[in-house]
Amino acid sequence: MENKIEVRNFNFYYGDFQALIDLNVPIRANQITALIGPSGCGKSTFLRGLNRMNDTIRSARAEGEVLLDGKNIYDPDVDVVDLRQRVGMVFQRPNPFPQSIYNNVAFGPRVLGMNKTNDLDQIVTESLQGAALWDEVKDRLDQPALELNPGQQQRMCIARTIAVRPEVILMDEPCSALDPVATLHVEDLMRRLSEKYTIVIVTHNMQQAARASDWTGFFWLGRLVEFNETTELFTNPHESLTESYITGRQG
Amino acid sequence: MSTFDEAPVSWQEPQKDAPPARRNWSELIIETLIRLAGISAVVIITLIFLFLLKEGAPAFMQVPITNLLSTRWYPIEDMFGLIPLLVGSLLVTIGAVAIAVPLGLTTAVYLGEFAPPWQREILKPVIEVLAAIPSIVLGFLGWVALAPLIQGAGAPTGLTAFTGAIILAYMSLPTIISITEDALYAVPREYRDGALALGATQWQTIWRVTLPAARSGIVIAVMLGVGRAIGETMAVMLVTGNAANIPQFGLGAFFQPVRTMTATIAAEMGEVAQGSVHYSVLFAIGIVLFLITFLVNSLATRFIGGSARRRGGQI
Ligand SMILES: Nc1ncnc2c1ncn2[C@@H]1O[C@H](COP(=O)(O)OP(=O)(O)OP(=O)(O)O)[C@@H](O)[C@H]1O
Ligand SMILES: [Mg+2]
Secondary structure, three states, X not given: OOEEEXXXXXXXXXXXEEEEEEEEEEEEOOOEEEEEOOOOOOHHHHHHHOOOHHHHOOOEEEEEEEEEOOEEOOOOOOOHHHXXXXXXXXXXXXXXXXXXXXXXXHHHHHHOOOOOHHHHHHXXXXXXXXXXXXXXXXXXXXXXXXXXXXXXXXXXXXXXXXOOOOOEEEEEOOOOOOXXXXXXXXXXXXXXXXXXXXXXXXXXXXXXXHHHOOEEEEEEOOEEEXXXXXXXXXXXXXXXXXXXXXXXXXX | OHHHHHHHHHHHHHHXXXXXXXXXXXXXXXXXXXXXXXXXXHHHHHHHHHHHHHHHHHHHHHOOHHHHOOOOEEHHHOEEOOHHHHHHXXXXXXXXXXXXXXXXXXXXXXXXXXXXXXXXXXXXXXXHHHHHOOHHHHHHHHHHHHHHHHHHOOOOOOOOHHHHHHHHHHHHHHHHHHHHHHHHHOOOHHHHHHHHHOOOOHHHHHHHHHHHHOHHHHHXXXXXXXXXXXXXXXXXXXXXXXXOOOOOOOHHHHHOOEOOHHHHHHHHHHHOOOOXXXXXXXXXXXXXXXXXXXXXXXXXXXXXHHHHHHOOOOO
């Protein structure tokens, strides 16, 4: 099976504090990879390392390699702006811009220089359809995105992300601010999106990892303790640490 | 924090000790005081305007409107053309806004979005000190330092609308910069992250997300800054040359002496006989100033209100 992303000997520091220690993680193409682990173990740091969102933090420093289609994204000749178009991100709290729904979804394409109304209309429609939101908002595209409910806002943020046609979508606890119905909506959506995109999702919810992902990585204090196919990891964990964590969280 | 924690206790105590009637009394007194304070503000503003009207209205009856709208201000010969003063004020204010707004906004953006912490720590206090310079000192600086420069650059005199505009711009800059920077600071980090994660450059993020999100704060910053400039009198009087002429059209207009409405009132009020025509014309100028300020303020309020509604009530 093909690896879309290959993380090799990856270390990450906030100043003197080492948040990630010698990580080696394969991310399979067109599959959903879930990252689980206790609070503060470095899941978000790892995720933000995959599209270099950590670059915005002054004291932060990365070592090692993150190969995207075989090319290290930390190489000096890599354009971060380009990289973030290929590796999109959905955040924990829905973060629509204080603008209309249409302008939110059209933001990425516009930034890329697309400005023909026809093309934009089409890409906004397709993206909202792709995020299973089109039917709910098609009559009010010019209204403020902040008027949507949280579940709709999060799906709109997913639409906004797929509007730039990324190859990988990173999601950092995308459902933690959502109610159970909206959560199931987003999980369905992830399943359909994984046909076209490679997805990495951070979650605190064991059931969600078990039901919605193909691969699962278990993080503990900045290290990757175990990485395996989801069914294997949950039914037959090889490490005792993994076992006690998943049984503790489920029971 | 601690005051919040203690608050419920102190609310309950009067209920226990005092009969409800007394509590209602104190409540009533406080409410009345607050209401009086609110009403008095409105009353005072109304009184000021009525006073202006009473003193200024005779001007509109005694001086023919054609005279008021003429282009010559020469009170000794009963020529009360307000146009040159209006043009003078407009030139200086427009010039000041044209200098202060771009300069102030870019400085605030630099401070808020680009500058490393050590530069912010130096620049912010320096800008605040700039705000503390008395305006007359700036005017004096304009007179001794700036005017010769402008004359040296080829203007017929150094005391011009442009000189006044620069001084006013520097007077309003600290306000514009610090309030804009506060507005930028208040924009949630999530917006910036969201834009960057979509592949926007830092500049696109600022231009398309951060600045629009901070728009209402920026409008307030500009209003307060410009407000300071419009009302300013003495410094402007020092450096604009005080000639009540209409400058020739075109960009050159900025490099000729002008006289503003405020400077006219300040310069001539001491010399007029109370109740004379000249006296009431000066008050009429005050009415015009009042109306202009009122208009600008209402436009700004509408602009802020409108944009807040478009963004779903979030300011
Ligand atoms: N900007 C930062 N500066 C310094 N330390 C940080 C920063 N962000 C995170 N850390 C530290 O790095 C470690 C990993 O944080 P991270 O946010 O990646 O954990 P997480 O697994 O996502 O936790 P959670 O489940 O609570 O989201 C924590 O110890 C945290 O305190
Ligand atoms: Mg996290």
